Amino acid sequence: MRTEGDINLSAERRHWQAANLSEATLDVLEEDSRYFVHQSMSTPCLNVITNAEGIYLEDMDGRKYMDFHGNSVHQVGYKNRYVIDAMKAQLDELPFLPRRYTNPVAIKLARKLAELAPGDLNKVLFTPGGTSAIGMALKLARKATGKFKTISTWDSFHGAGLDAISVGGEGVFRNGIGPLLSGTEHMMPYNSYRCFMGDCDGCGLKCLDYLAYMLEREGDVGAIVMEPIRSTDVQIPPKAYFKRLRELCDRYGVLLILDEIPTAFGRTGTMFVHEHYDIVPDIVAIGKGFGGGVFPIAGIIVREGLDVAQDISLGHYTHEKSSVGCAAALATIEYIEQNGLLAHAREMEGVIARRFDAMKAKHEAIGDVRVKGMLAAIELVTDRTTKEKATEEAEKVMYLCMERGLSFKVAGGNVLTLVPPLITSQEQLEWAMDVVEEAIVVTFQQ
Incomplete structure (x- = not known):
């Protein structure tokens, strides 16, 4: 296919x-x-x-x-002057930041994200790319829950790294690769033509009944990884879908990781996609448009109670707190806000x-x-x-x-x-x- x-x-x-x-x-x-x-x-x-x-x-x-x-x-847009000017100023001031250190623009960006995100989503970690953001989210979920299994959907895309394609569901990335990350279970996506009902209208979201069955049977699932709106073919679940998904995660002690890498920062008319569903996920992965179409930067925003990994390195990437990348991301958010x-x-x-x-x-x-x-x-x-x-x-x-x-x-x-x-x-x-x-x-x- x-x-x-x-x-x-x-x-x-x-x-x-x-x-x-x-x-x-x-x-x-x-x-x-x-x-x-x-x-x-x-x-x-x-x-x-x-x-x-x-x-x-x-x-x-x-x-x-x-x-x-x-x-x-x-x-x-491309060559956005506001973003480029912010990056040029940062290049003159501090072009690179070695790990172990911080800088004011990185803190300012982190504070801004905490202010924008709902609920207690007020801790962040940055990385150069979306795939590594997913990797950090998976590692944090294991550390926080003590459970290593995940459930995600077929046809989903969460990045091209080996861990990301393990939770992802697109054959063009998975096929012919050999053994993938263990414990990565999959279910049918919302409104899939492969769904056993054939059509989601009026079915009572039976796919989530199946998810509840999986959670009951598996017992050791640490996280559910999902796109709130699938960006590739724009599948848009109703609010009831995510309301029940959030309830299932709470019932079974499972973290809800939402991949908003291609869709956050205004794409759907809100800064974050999950705002449409009136829920607070446990971890949100961000990227792509985060860097203003200029600089590669991504990250995760997590609930404060998940700040539990001080004894391990979730990322520690060379450009994790890139001063130039943070300047680009902050300018991108400011431009979105200032221009309505x-x-x-x-x-x-x-x-x-x-x-x-x-x-x-x-x-x-x-x-x-x-x-x-x-x-x-x-x-x-x-x-x-x-x-x-x-x-x-x-x-x-x-x-x-x-x-x-x-x-x-x-x-x-x-x-x-x-x-x-x-x-x-x-x-x-x-x-x-x-x-x-x-x-x-x-x-x-x-």
Whole structure:
């Protein structure tokens, strides 16, 4: 089963490159392919990018693309001057901080996160990447509970490290690797086509009945690891799902770890995704957009009662309290707040949802649409009744949109996932949705 629609070895990609890229660009791609280790969804690469600014990418041939993908790092846009100025000032003042020491900007950032996060989520630990944030969360859960098992969901993504793919559920990362981390149990994801009910509407969330059964049988589960909204194909559980999940964790003495690495910091219209569910998780993993689309920084925010690991090293990474990274992250949060981007994301949610609903009413190829803030998905199907995936068609739609100057990713084989920067205007969103609709019409008329 294809988990992505724009894989890097497809005939559709080769056709697009041959029709749209210059010989000079193709030569650079060939050189890149020569020196970098090949891997699925990456090398060989799609194109050569020479500039990124605002909501746009610019390639070597001078073609611009409105970037509704961005690996979920571009909430405040590319080359955000406020973020870059903060980093430049920090570079002049303190470019690197050896471990064992602290610095004022790191403390200021930690204090800000504690103020923003609900409840007693007021302890933090930073790291250079999201995968290592998940690793720290898993280690802390073991230390705090004395239990090593986890339960997570199939189809989830929590990073590419060996521990992260063990709790993750995407085959493109797990398959063919060999033995993974022991004790990493899995259950069906919310609203999965693999769910034994087939449809979550009206089932009473029987998947959580199964989770309760697992917790009762296993007995030694230390943590549940879950994405509050699955970012790849934008699955959005109802509030009742997480209310009951929180209750199950409390009943069985299990920590709730929420992976908000791709979705925190305004993507869904709130600073943190779990705010939509009126719950307080035990550990929140953050990253990607945390660094303002410039600097790689991630971390965990944990409840104060979990500060129990003084005798071991949860992370102790070389760039753990990076002065430059902390300056970038703090500036990112300040920019979101000062420019009203949370409110803008909530307003644009209504714009996107109304347009998508109208598109679904007109086009039988659209099976479902899902929107939360400025995170949106359109499922393409060959039959609405059977929900048969229109996998080849989804890839064609994506490349037609690329030809018009709109970039996004395809998830799950048939889901057009749109992740616009929070600075995207309504006019720009309307243009992008016009391009998507036109590409759907052309593809399904062929």
